Amino acid sequence: MATEVNFDGLPGPTHNYSGLAEGNLASEAHKRRTSNPREAALQGLAKMKALADRGYAQAVLPPHERPDLATLRRLGFAGNDRAVLAAAAKTAPQTLAACSSAAAMWVANAATVSPSTDTFDGRVHFTPANLVSHFHRSLETATTTRVLRAIFADERRFAVHDALPAAMQLGDEGAANHMRFAAEPGAPGVELFVYGRRGLDAGAAGPRRFPARQTLEASEAVARRHGLAPARVLFARQHPDAIDAGAFHNDVVAVGTGTTFFCHERAFVDQPATLAALAERVGSNFTALVVPERDVSLERTVATYLFNGQLLARAGGGLLLVAPAECRDDACVAALLGRLASSGGPIREVLTFDLRQSMQNGGGPACLRLRVVLNDEERAAIRARVWLDDALHRQLVEWVGRHYRDRLAAADLADPALLEESRTALDELSRMLGLGSVYPFQRIGS
Numbered sequence: 001m002a003t004e005v006n007f008d009g010l011p012g013p014t015h016n017y018s019g020l021a022e023g024n025l026a027s028e029a030h031k032r033r034t035s036n037p038r039e040a041a042l043q044g045l046a047k048m049k050a051l052a053d054r055g056y057a058q059a060v061l062p063p064h065e066r067p068d069l070a071t072l073r074r075l076g077f078a079g080n081d082r083a084v085l086a087a088a089a090k091t092a093p094q095t096l097a098a099c100s101s102a103a104a105m106w107v108a109n110a111a112t113v114s115p116s117t118d119t120f121d122g123r124v125h126f127t128p129a130n131l132v133s134h135f136h137r138s139l140e141t142a143t144t145t146r147v148l149r150a151i152f153a154d155e156r157r158f159a160v161h162d163a164l165p166a167a168m169q170l171g172d173e174g175a176a177n178h179m180r181f182a183a184e185p186g187a188p189g190v191e192l193f194v195y196g197r198r199g200l201d202a203g204a205a206g207p208r209r210f211p212a213r214q215t216l217e218a219s220e221a222v223a224r225r226h227g228l229a230p231a232r233v234l235f236a237r238q239h240p241d242a243i244d245a246g247a248f249h250n251d252v253v254a255v256g257t258g259t260t261f262f263c264h265e266r267a268f269v270d271q272p273a274t275l276a277a278l279a280e281r282v283g284s285n286f287t288a289l290v291v292p293e294r295d296v297s298l299e300r301t302v303a304t305y306l307f308n309g310q311l312l313a314r315a316g317g318g319l320l321l322v323a324p325a326e327c328r329d330d331a332c333v334a335a336l337l338g339r340l341a342s343s344g345g346p347i348r349e350v351l352t353f354d355l356r357q358s359m360q361n362g363g364g365p366a367c368l369r370l371r372v373v374l375n376d377e378e379r380a381a382i383r384a385r386v387w388l389d390d391a392l393h394r395q396l397v398e399w400v401g402r403h404y405r406d407r408l409a410a411a412d413l414a415d416p417a418l419l420e421e422s423r424t425a426l427d428e429l430s431r432m433l434g435l436g437s438v439y440p441f442q443r444i445g446s
Helices: 025-029 037-053 069-074 081-091 093-099 141-151 216-225 240-244 271-282 298-304 325-329 331-342 376-380 390-403 410-414 416-432 440-445
Strands: 002-009 058-061 111-114 124-128 158-160 178-181 190-195 233-237 254-257 260-264 287-291 310-313 319-324 347-353 369-375
Touching: 002 037, 002 376, 037 058, 037 347, 037 390, 069 081, 069 093, 069 440, 081 093, 081 410, 081 416, 093 410, 111 178, 111 369, 124 141, 124 216, 124 369, 141 158, 178 254, 178 271, 190 216, 190 271, 216 233, 233 271, 254 310, 260 271, 271 287, 298 325, 298 331, 319 325, 319 331, 325 331, 325 347, 331 347, 369 376, 390 416, 410 416, 416 440
Parallel strands: 002 058, 124 158, 190 233, 260 287, 319 347
Antiparallel strands: 002 369, 111 124, 178 190, 254 260, 310 319
């Protein structure tokens, strides 16, 4: 037996709106507004608990240490922690903001994952994303790798690779540009890798307004190192118009699971060919639900994150679509989802969640989770206490209440007390989850 597990990322204590991500319209629109880290974490936990209560396998991934003092010191800021923060705030506030980003909460970018039924050696393979398109996100790779190796520690069953070389030609943004289709979770699957540009071909046409982040070469490298059979791999190029509209990752315009693909009409270059190739590889049960531009424009798609949702198999048949509350609040999108749920097609139910703290920074339900297909033996091999049950949920809610602020402005990032609050919280959390010393401040002190 195999199950698709949702590993959700917890928003961190420094969740803030610094507007660091080029091409992320929500992030740019809310730049320098006051955030609420406590509400962000509780909203994420509420989604996790609601899905766990419905019987879905749900686990949690921890936040990263922020501010990142080690990186600030590598950039020339010297002295004790207080002096480093003060100097960075005075002379390089944007650098301090980048080193304080809580973007690791969007674990769809943490790694690309291939289950054991797809790989050459019968292990679950993880490639942590290098996230080189943005400085603040590139800082995540080392901690992500340590966390994944702490959770998936059994090397007989799991392979957590190093990230690809940190070069723009090999820009890798993780599972936000990757989907897997299979008749059942434990059956051999078809893996779809989506890229925005060719990293080694400077003359290739691309988006005009915003840069494409994922390269074809990175996707090909991940498929090779996971040992995927070429006949069960497909590479597709994201439409430049989608990127220019603000779909900086493919999961803003498309989502798929099982034998169902839900996407916008302008998600891919040569979309009919992509869908035909998927149908050929996935089989006769493949269903593509394509929303035309006349029904929902790319701009409205990005504003509501219609496709940045989770498609989950229902016990009674069909699929549940988990969507952000913005889809419910937009009359046009709500009407579309109502028609889909009542049409007798694959999507039978829509469940919306208030994730506004995340959404205002550019991340919806799909951004907050990393999908990992595990069989029973693989699940049993995980010794860390990351499975969300009633007891862990209660502890996490109490932990957030003790350690998180209910408001955070840009000026607060220089507060030495925030650093100490974050480290205290993360030290407690790593013990609670049984992860060991995964943070730099713990490793320095060990």
